[in-house]
Amino acid sequence: MPINDRVTEVEGIEPTEFQKFGLSKKKLLQMLETLVRIRRFEDKVEELHIVRGLLIGAAHLYLGEEAIATGVVSDLEPEDVILSSHRGHGHAIAKGIPTDLIMAELFGKATGVCKGLGGSMHVGIYMKKGGLYASAIVGSQIPIAVGAGLALKYKKQDNIVVCFFGDGAVNTGAFHEALNMASVLKAPVVFVCENNQYAISMKASRSVGARSIAERAAFAYDMPTFVADGNNVLAVYKATLKAVENAREKKEPAFIECRTYRMKGHSVHDMLKYRSPEEAEAWKKRDPIIMFRSKLLSAGIATKNEIMAIEKEIDGEIERAVDFAMKSPTLPFEELEKYVYAGGGKT
Amino acid sequence: MRELTYAEALREALREEMLKDPAVFLIGEDIGLYGGINKVTFGLLEEFGPERVIDTPISETAIAGVGIGAALMGLRPVAEIMYVDFLPLCSEQILNHMAKAYFMSGGQLRLPLTIRTQYSLGRAYGPQHSQFIPSWFMNIPGILLALPSTPYDAKGLLKSAIRAEDPTVFIECRDLYFKIKGPVPEEEYTIPFGKADIKRVGTDVTVIAISRIVHEALAAANELEKKKISVEVVDPRTLNPLDKKTIIDSVKKTGHAVVASDDTKTGGVCAEILSVINEKGFSHLDAPIKRVAAPDMPVPSSRELEKLYVPNKDDIIKAITDIL
Numbered sequence: 001m002p003i004n005d006r007v008t009e010v011e012g013i014e015p016t017e018f019q020k021f022g023l024s025k026k027k028l029l030q031m032l033e034t035l036v037r038i039r040r041f042e043d044k045v046e047e048l049h050i051v052r053g054l055l056i057g058a059a060h061l062y063l064g065e066e067a068i069a070t071g072v073v074s075d076l077e078p079e080d081v082i083l084s085s086h087r088g089h090g091h092a093i094a095k096g097i098p099t100d101l102i103m104a105e106l107f108g109k110a111t112g113v114c115k116g117l118g119g120s121m122h123v124g125i126y127m128k129k130g131g132l133y134a135s136a137i138v139g140s141q142i143p144i145a146v147g148a149g150l151a152l153k154y155k156k157q158d159n160i161v162v163c164f165f166g167d168g169a170v171n172t173g174a175f176h177e178a179l180n181m182a183s184v185l186k187a188p189v190v191f192v193c194e195n196n197q198y199a200i201s202m203k204a205s206r207s208v209g210a211r212s213i214a215e216r217a218a219f220a221y222d223m224p225t226f227v228a229d230g231n232n233v234l235a236v237y238k239a240t241l242k243a244v245e246n247a248r249e250k251k252e253p254a255f256i257e258c259r260t261y262r263m264k265g266h267s268v269h270d271m272l273k274y275r276s277p278e279e280a281e282a283w284k285k286r287d288p289i290i291m292f293r294s295k296l297l298s299a300g301i302a303t304k305n306e307i308m309a310i311e312k313e314i315d316g317e318i319e320r321a322v323d324f325a326m327k328s329p330t331l332p333f334e335e336l337e338k339y340v341y342a343g344g345g346k347t
Numbered sequence: 348m349r350e351l352t353y354a355e356a357l358r359e360a361l362r363e364e365m366l367k368d369p370a371v372f373l374i375g376e377d378i379g380l381y382g383g384i385n386k387v388t389f390g391l392l393e394e395f396g397p398e399r400v401i402d403t404p405i406s407e408t409a410i411a412g413v414g415i416g417a418a419l420m421g422l423r424p425v426a427e428i429m430y431v432d433f434l435p436l437c438s439e440q441i442l443n444h445m446a447k448a449y450f451m452s453g454g455q456l457r458l459p460l461t462i463r464t465q466y467s468l469g470r471a472y473g474p475q476h477s478q479f480i481p482s483w484f485m486n487i488p489g490i491l492l493a494l495p496s497t498p499y500d501a502k503g504l505l506k507s508a509i510r511a512e513d514p515t516v517f518i519e520c521r522d523l524y525f526k527i528k529g530p531v532p533e534e535e536y537t538i539p540f541g542k543a544d545i546k547r548v549g550t551d552v553t554v555i556a557i558s559r560i561v562h563e564a565l566a567a568a569n570e571l572e573k574k575k576i577s578v579e580v581v582d583p584r585t586l587n588p589l590d591k592k593t594i595i596d597s598v599k600k601t602g603h604a605v606v607a608s609d610d611t612k613t614g615g616v617c618a619e620i621l622s623v624i625n626e627k628g629f630s631h632l633d634a635p636i637k638r639v640a641a642p643d644m645p646v647p648s649s650r651e652l653e654k655l656y657v658p659n660k661d662d663i664i665k666a667i668t669d670i671l
Contacts, residue, residue, distance in 0.1 A: 081420075115453030125452045132419055133456070137443050143412020144444060150413060151420035154372070154398065174439075177409035184404060185413075339450045340488050342457050342512035 006218035007225045010239040012232045015299035021238065028301055031070055031233055033310050035289045038066040038090045040311075040318050041099055045089065045106065048322070049268040055106055058120050058136075062090030064231070064263030067288035068194050069094035071228075071236025072162060072256075075244050076130075081148060083141040083163045084124030084134035087194075091164050092123045095131050103321040109328035116331055117339060132161070138199070139165060139172030142191070146178050149187035153251050160247040161189045168199025170213050179221040182253040190243045191217065191255045194230060196262035201274035217255035224252075230260030231288040234295075261286075351531040354524040356498035357387045357463075359531070360505035361425065365395055368423060371509055372399040374410060375427030375463075384429055385465065385524050407436035411462065415444050415514075418460040423509055428464040431518060432478050437462075445514045446489030461508040465519040468559070468609050468641075469657050473648035479610045479641070481557070484516045485586045485619060491515040491540055492587040496561035498529040500584055503538030510537070520559045527562070541588035545597070549579035552603035552667050555594055555620055557583060560607045560639070560658060567663040576671065586616060594620065595628045602633035605666045609658060612640035637666035 013021050018028070042063045048055040062069070065087075073082070073094040084091040092102050097113060102123045105112030112118075113126045124134035132148055135141035145163035152159050169175050170193060182189055193213050197204050210216035218225035224246050228239035236258055243254035261283035265272050272280075296302045351359065364371045372395075373388060379402040382389035392400040403410055407428055414426035428434055434441070441462070448456040466479040484492050491513050495501040501519065508515035546561055547568050556564040561582045568578035581597050583590055598604050604624055606617040617638040624636055639662045647653050 113453070114451055114455070117453050118451040122451050125455060127455055133416075133444075133448070135444065137439065140412070140439060140444060143409040143440065144416040144419070146409065147413035147416020147418070147424075148420050149416070151417040151422045154417070154422065155420075174408050174412065177404075177406035178412060180404060181406055181409040181413060185401065339454050341491075342449050342454070 007214050009227045010235055013234040013238055025301055031074055034070040034094050035066045036311055037314050038062055038093045039289055040314050041093060044318050046268055059268045060087040061264045062087055065194055065196055065260050066090055067233035068230045068236055068258045071233040072192055072240045074237050075240040079159045081130045081132040081161050083132055083145045085165050086121040086136045088124040088134045092131060096129045097126045097131055099317060100321040100324040104325040104328050107325040109325055110331040111328040139169035139174040142175050143178035145189050146182045146187045149189035150185060153188055162192060163189055164192045167195040167204040171207055183221045183223055186252050188247040188251045189253045190247050193257045195257055195259050198262055200266040214257040223255050225255040227257050230258030231286045233292050348530040348532055350528045351498045352525050353498045353501050353527045354385060354387050356502040356531050357505055360502040364506055364509045370423045373425050374401040374403060376403055376405055376429050378427050407433050408440055411437035411440035414460045418458045419456055423459045425461045425463060428462060430476055431464050431466040432475050434464055442487055446487045450489060457512050458514045459512055460514045461517055463517045465521050467521040469522050471648055471650045471653055474645035477646035481518060481586055481610055482615045493585045494518045494558040496558050496582050498531050502531055503536055506537045507540055522559050540585045541590050543581050543583045543590035543593035546582045547580040549577040551577045551601055553579045553581055553597040553601045554605045554607060555581045556607040560609050563660045564607055564663055566660040591623050598624055598628045599631045602631060603670050604636045607639040607663055609641055611643050612638060613643050615640055634670040637670055639663050639666050
């Protein structure tokens with residue numbers, strides 16, 4: 001049901017419609033694989049931080065939000081580019097950036113996606129896979145995404161830009177300036193708001209002075225806007241199809257609000273005293289991976305054995321990633337100077 | 348040789364680079380229909396069209412961000428921020444993204460973006476339209492910083508900035524746009540960053556000056572010549588990279604140094620250049636180094652008071668005679 005003519009609530013996809021939406025068994029299992037890969041990667045990162053003490057620094061886990069990156073990226077061409085946020089491990093994995101390179105980046109190693117110079121909040125930067133940028137400053141990637149979109153349009157390429165950010169970002173000045181700019185200059189960008197309901201401890205319901213984030217985008221910046229259940233990978237996929245079509249065909253921006261829940265704290269050491277265990281429990285029942293797995297099983301798309309084989313393979317991949325990261329060298333300090341100026345400080 | 352104004356020289360640089368490379372485009376407030384508030388981009392909309400000369404809303408963060416995003420995708424944007432005073436509105440983009448993308452991506456990302464802006468000291472525009480804060484950007488590794496003082500330098504440096512593989516903050520000076528005319532060759536040339544220019548050769552004292560105050564230093568040198576004092580004026584032209592060698596070589600020759608800049612004294616450009624001389628040329632100094640800078644207060648709006656505020660030729664003469 002459309003809330004109004006600008007905001008469309010997008011439902012999931014039933015098995016009878018899988019074919020219509022281009023969802024082959026292969027594609028659906030790829031989605032499951034990505035979901036599981038993100039989940040197992042993030043579980044491992046949490047363990048490496050809290051249990052084993054092998055990682056320090058920031059780690060903003062994507063647990064509970066896996067369906068968003070997975071659903072969105074499933075609609076993209078490999079040459080489409082994404083911009084990511086501080087909570088970006090999931091975006092990077094969904095875009096196909098190898099988990100061993102991401103893990104090595106978390107360990108600060110020279111073999112990491114950014115040679116260990118970026119760290120956890122920049123693992124989405126890997127141009128070989130269309131990872132254009134990742135900002136550790138909330139909201140700041142949004143204007144950069146508009147510039148990337150305008151560049152693609154200027155170069156008359158059919159590719160588009162997807163920009164991920166959280167509910168906290170929609171209250172930054174950068175968000176407002178960027179959405180307005182995208183609207184007036186017609187940038188082919190799909191803005192994906194991952195509304196996990198919390199900006200550290202600040203609840204979106206207490207911080208967004210609009211009826212909803214979707215309505216803010218639709219009414220203030222006049223762009224086609226879609227709302228999807230962020231825990232339903234197929235709803236996200238369906239919403240993204242429409243938004244991507246708008247960006248690719250009309251060369252104009254579109255907006256998606258995915259409503260989800262951050263299963264864990266803001267970062268790995270968050271005590272979560274600002275929200276109730278009951279709330280978290282209720283959302284746990286809507287675990288995006290369990291829901292999707294049940295759907296595949298009940299629709300007869302995959303068997304338990306097939307799913308277990310995928311999970312086992314990924315567990316092995318993550319173990320190998322940790323091993324690779326731990327055995328990798330760190331960049332020699334003397335080499336850092338080389339990475340300050342591309343032209344060596346000269347022109 | 349033909350003479351151009353500082354503004355004309357800048358416009359010629361933009362136009363030539365746009366003709367040469369389709370990746371170059373301009374973005375900013377009132378740069379198209381209006382022609383730029385200082386007419387630097389005058390006529391370029393008509394010549395290159397709205398796809399390459401983009402008028403924007405008043406959104407400095409988005410202007411810088413769009414420049415960064417387009418540069419990451421292989422274009423060479425030239426973004427205009429109307430006044431230096433408005434740079435803080437987009438300084439988050441400059442500090443965290445423009446200056447760090449290359450480093451924090453492990454060398455994957457290139458950012459050939461030029462941000463042009465200008466300071467408007469000396470025009471009775473008041474505390475929020477007259478500031479000069481180059482040291483803010485000198486303190487950020489990862490960006491180039493250019494401040495031309497003549498039409499020749501303006502054109503050559505802007506062309507280099509646009510072609511550079513690194514991002515540049517390019518600070519022009521409103522007072523120079525139309526007042527200063529100078530020789531600019533018709534044939535193609537560029538000026539490398541990190542290469543100071545000795546604007547006047549002398550033997551008794553070195554004045555290191557940037558942007559507008561170079562002209563005050565030259566006027567001071569002319570006047571002191573009558574008193575048989577020979578002043579060498581060194582214009583670094585770019586503060587990042589800074590041509591330390593030319594500065595030190597000059598100080599070795601003269602044994603005396605005065606550093607002059609229009610920014611406020613504390614923590615300013617002069618302090619950094621003074622430190623460089625102290626570290627690398629102390630043993631060659633015959634006297635302490637003097638600074639000529641603006642007083643540590645906001646710029647007053649009153650025409651009369653601003654005149655007293657702006658560092659000038661007489662301040663430079665006094666500093667020189669104090670140490671000789």
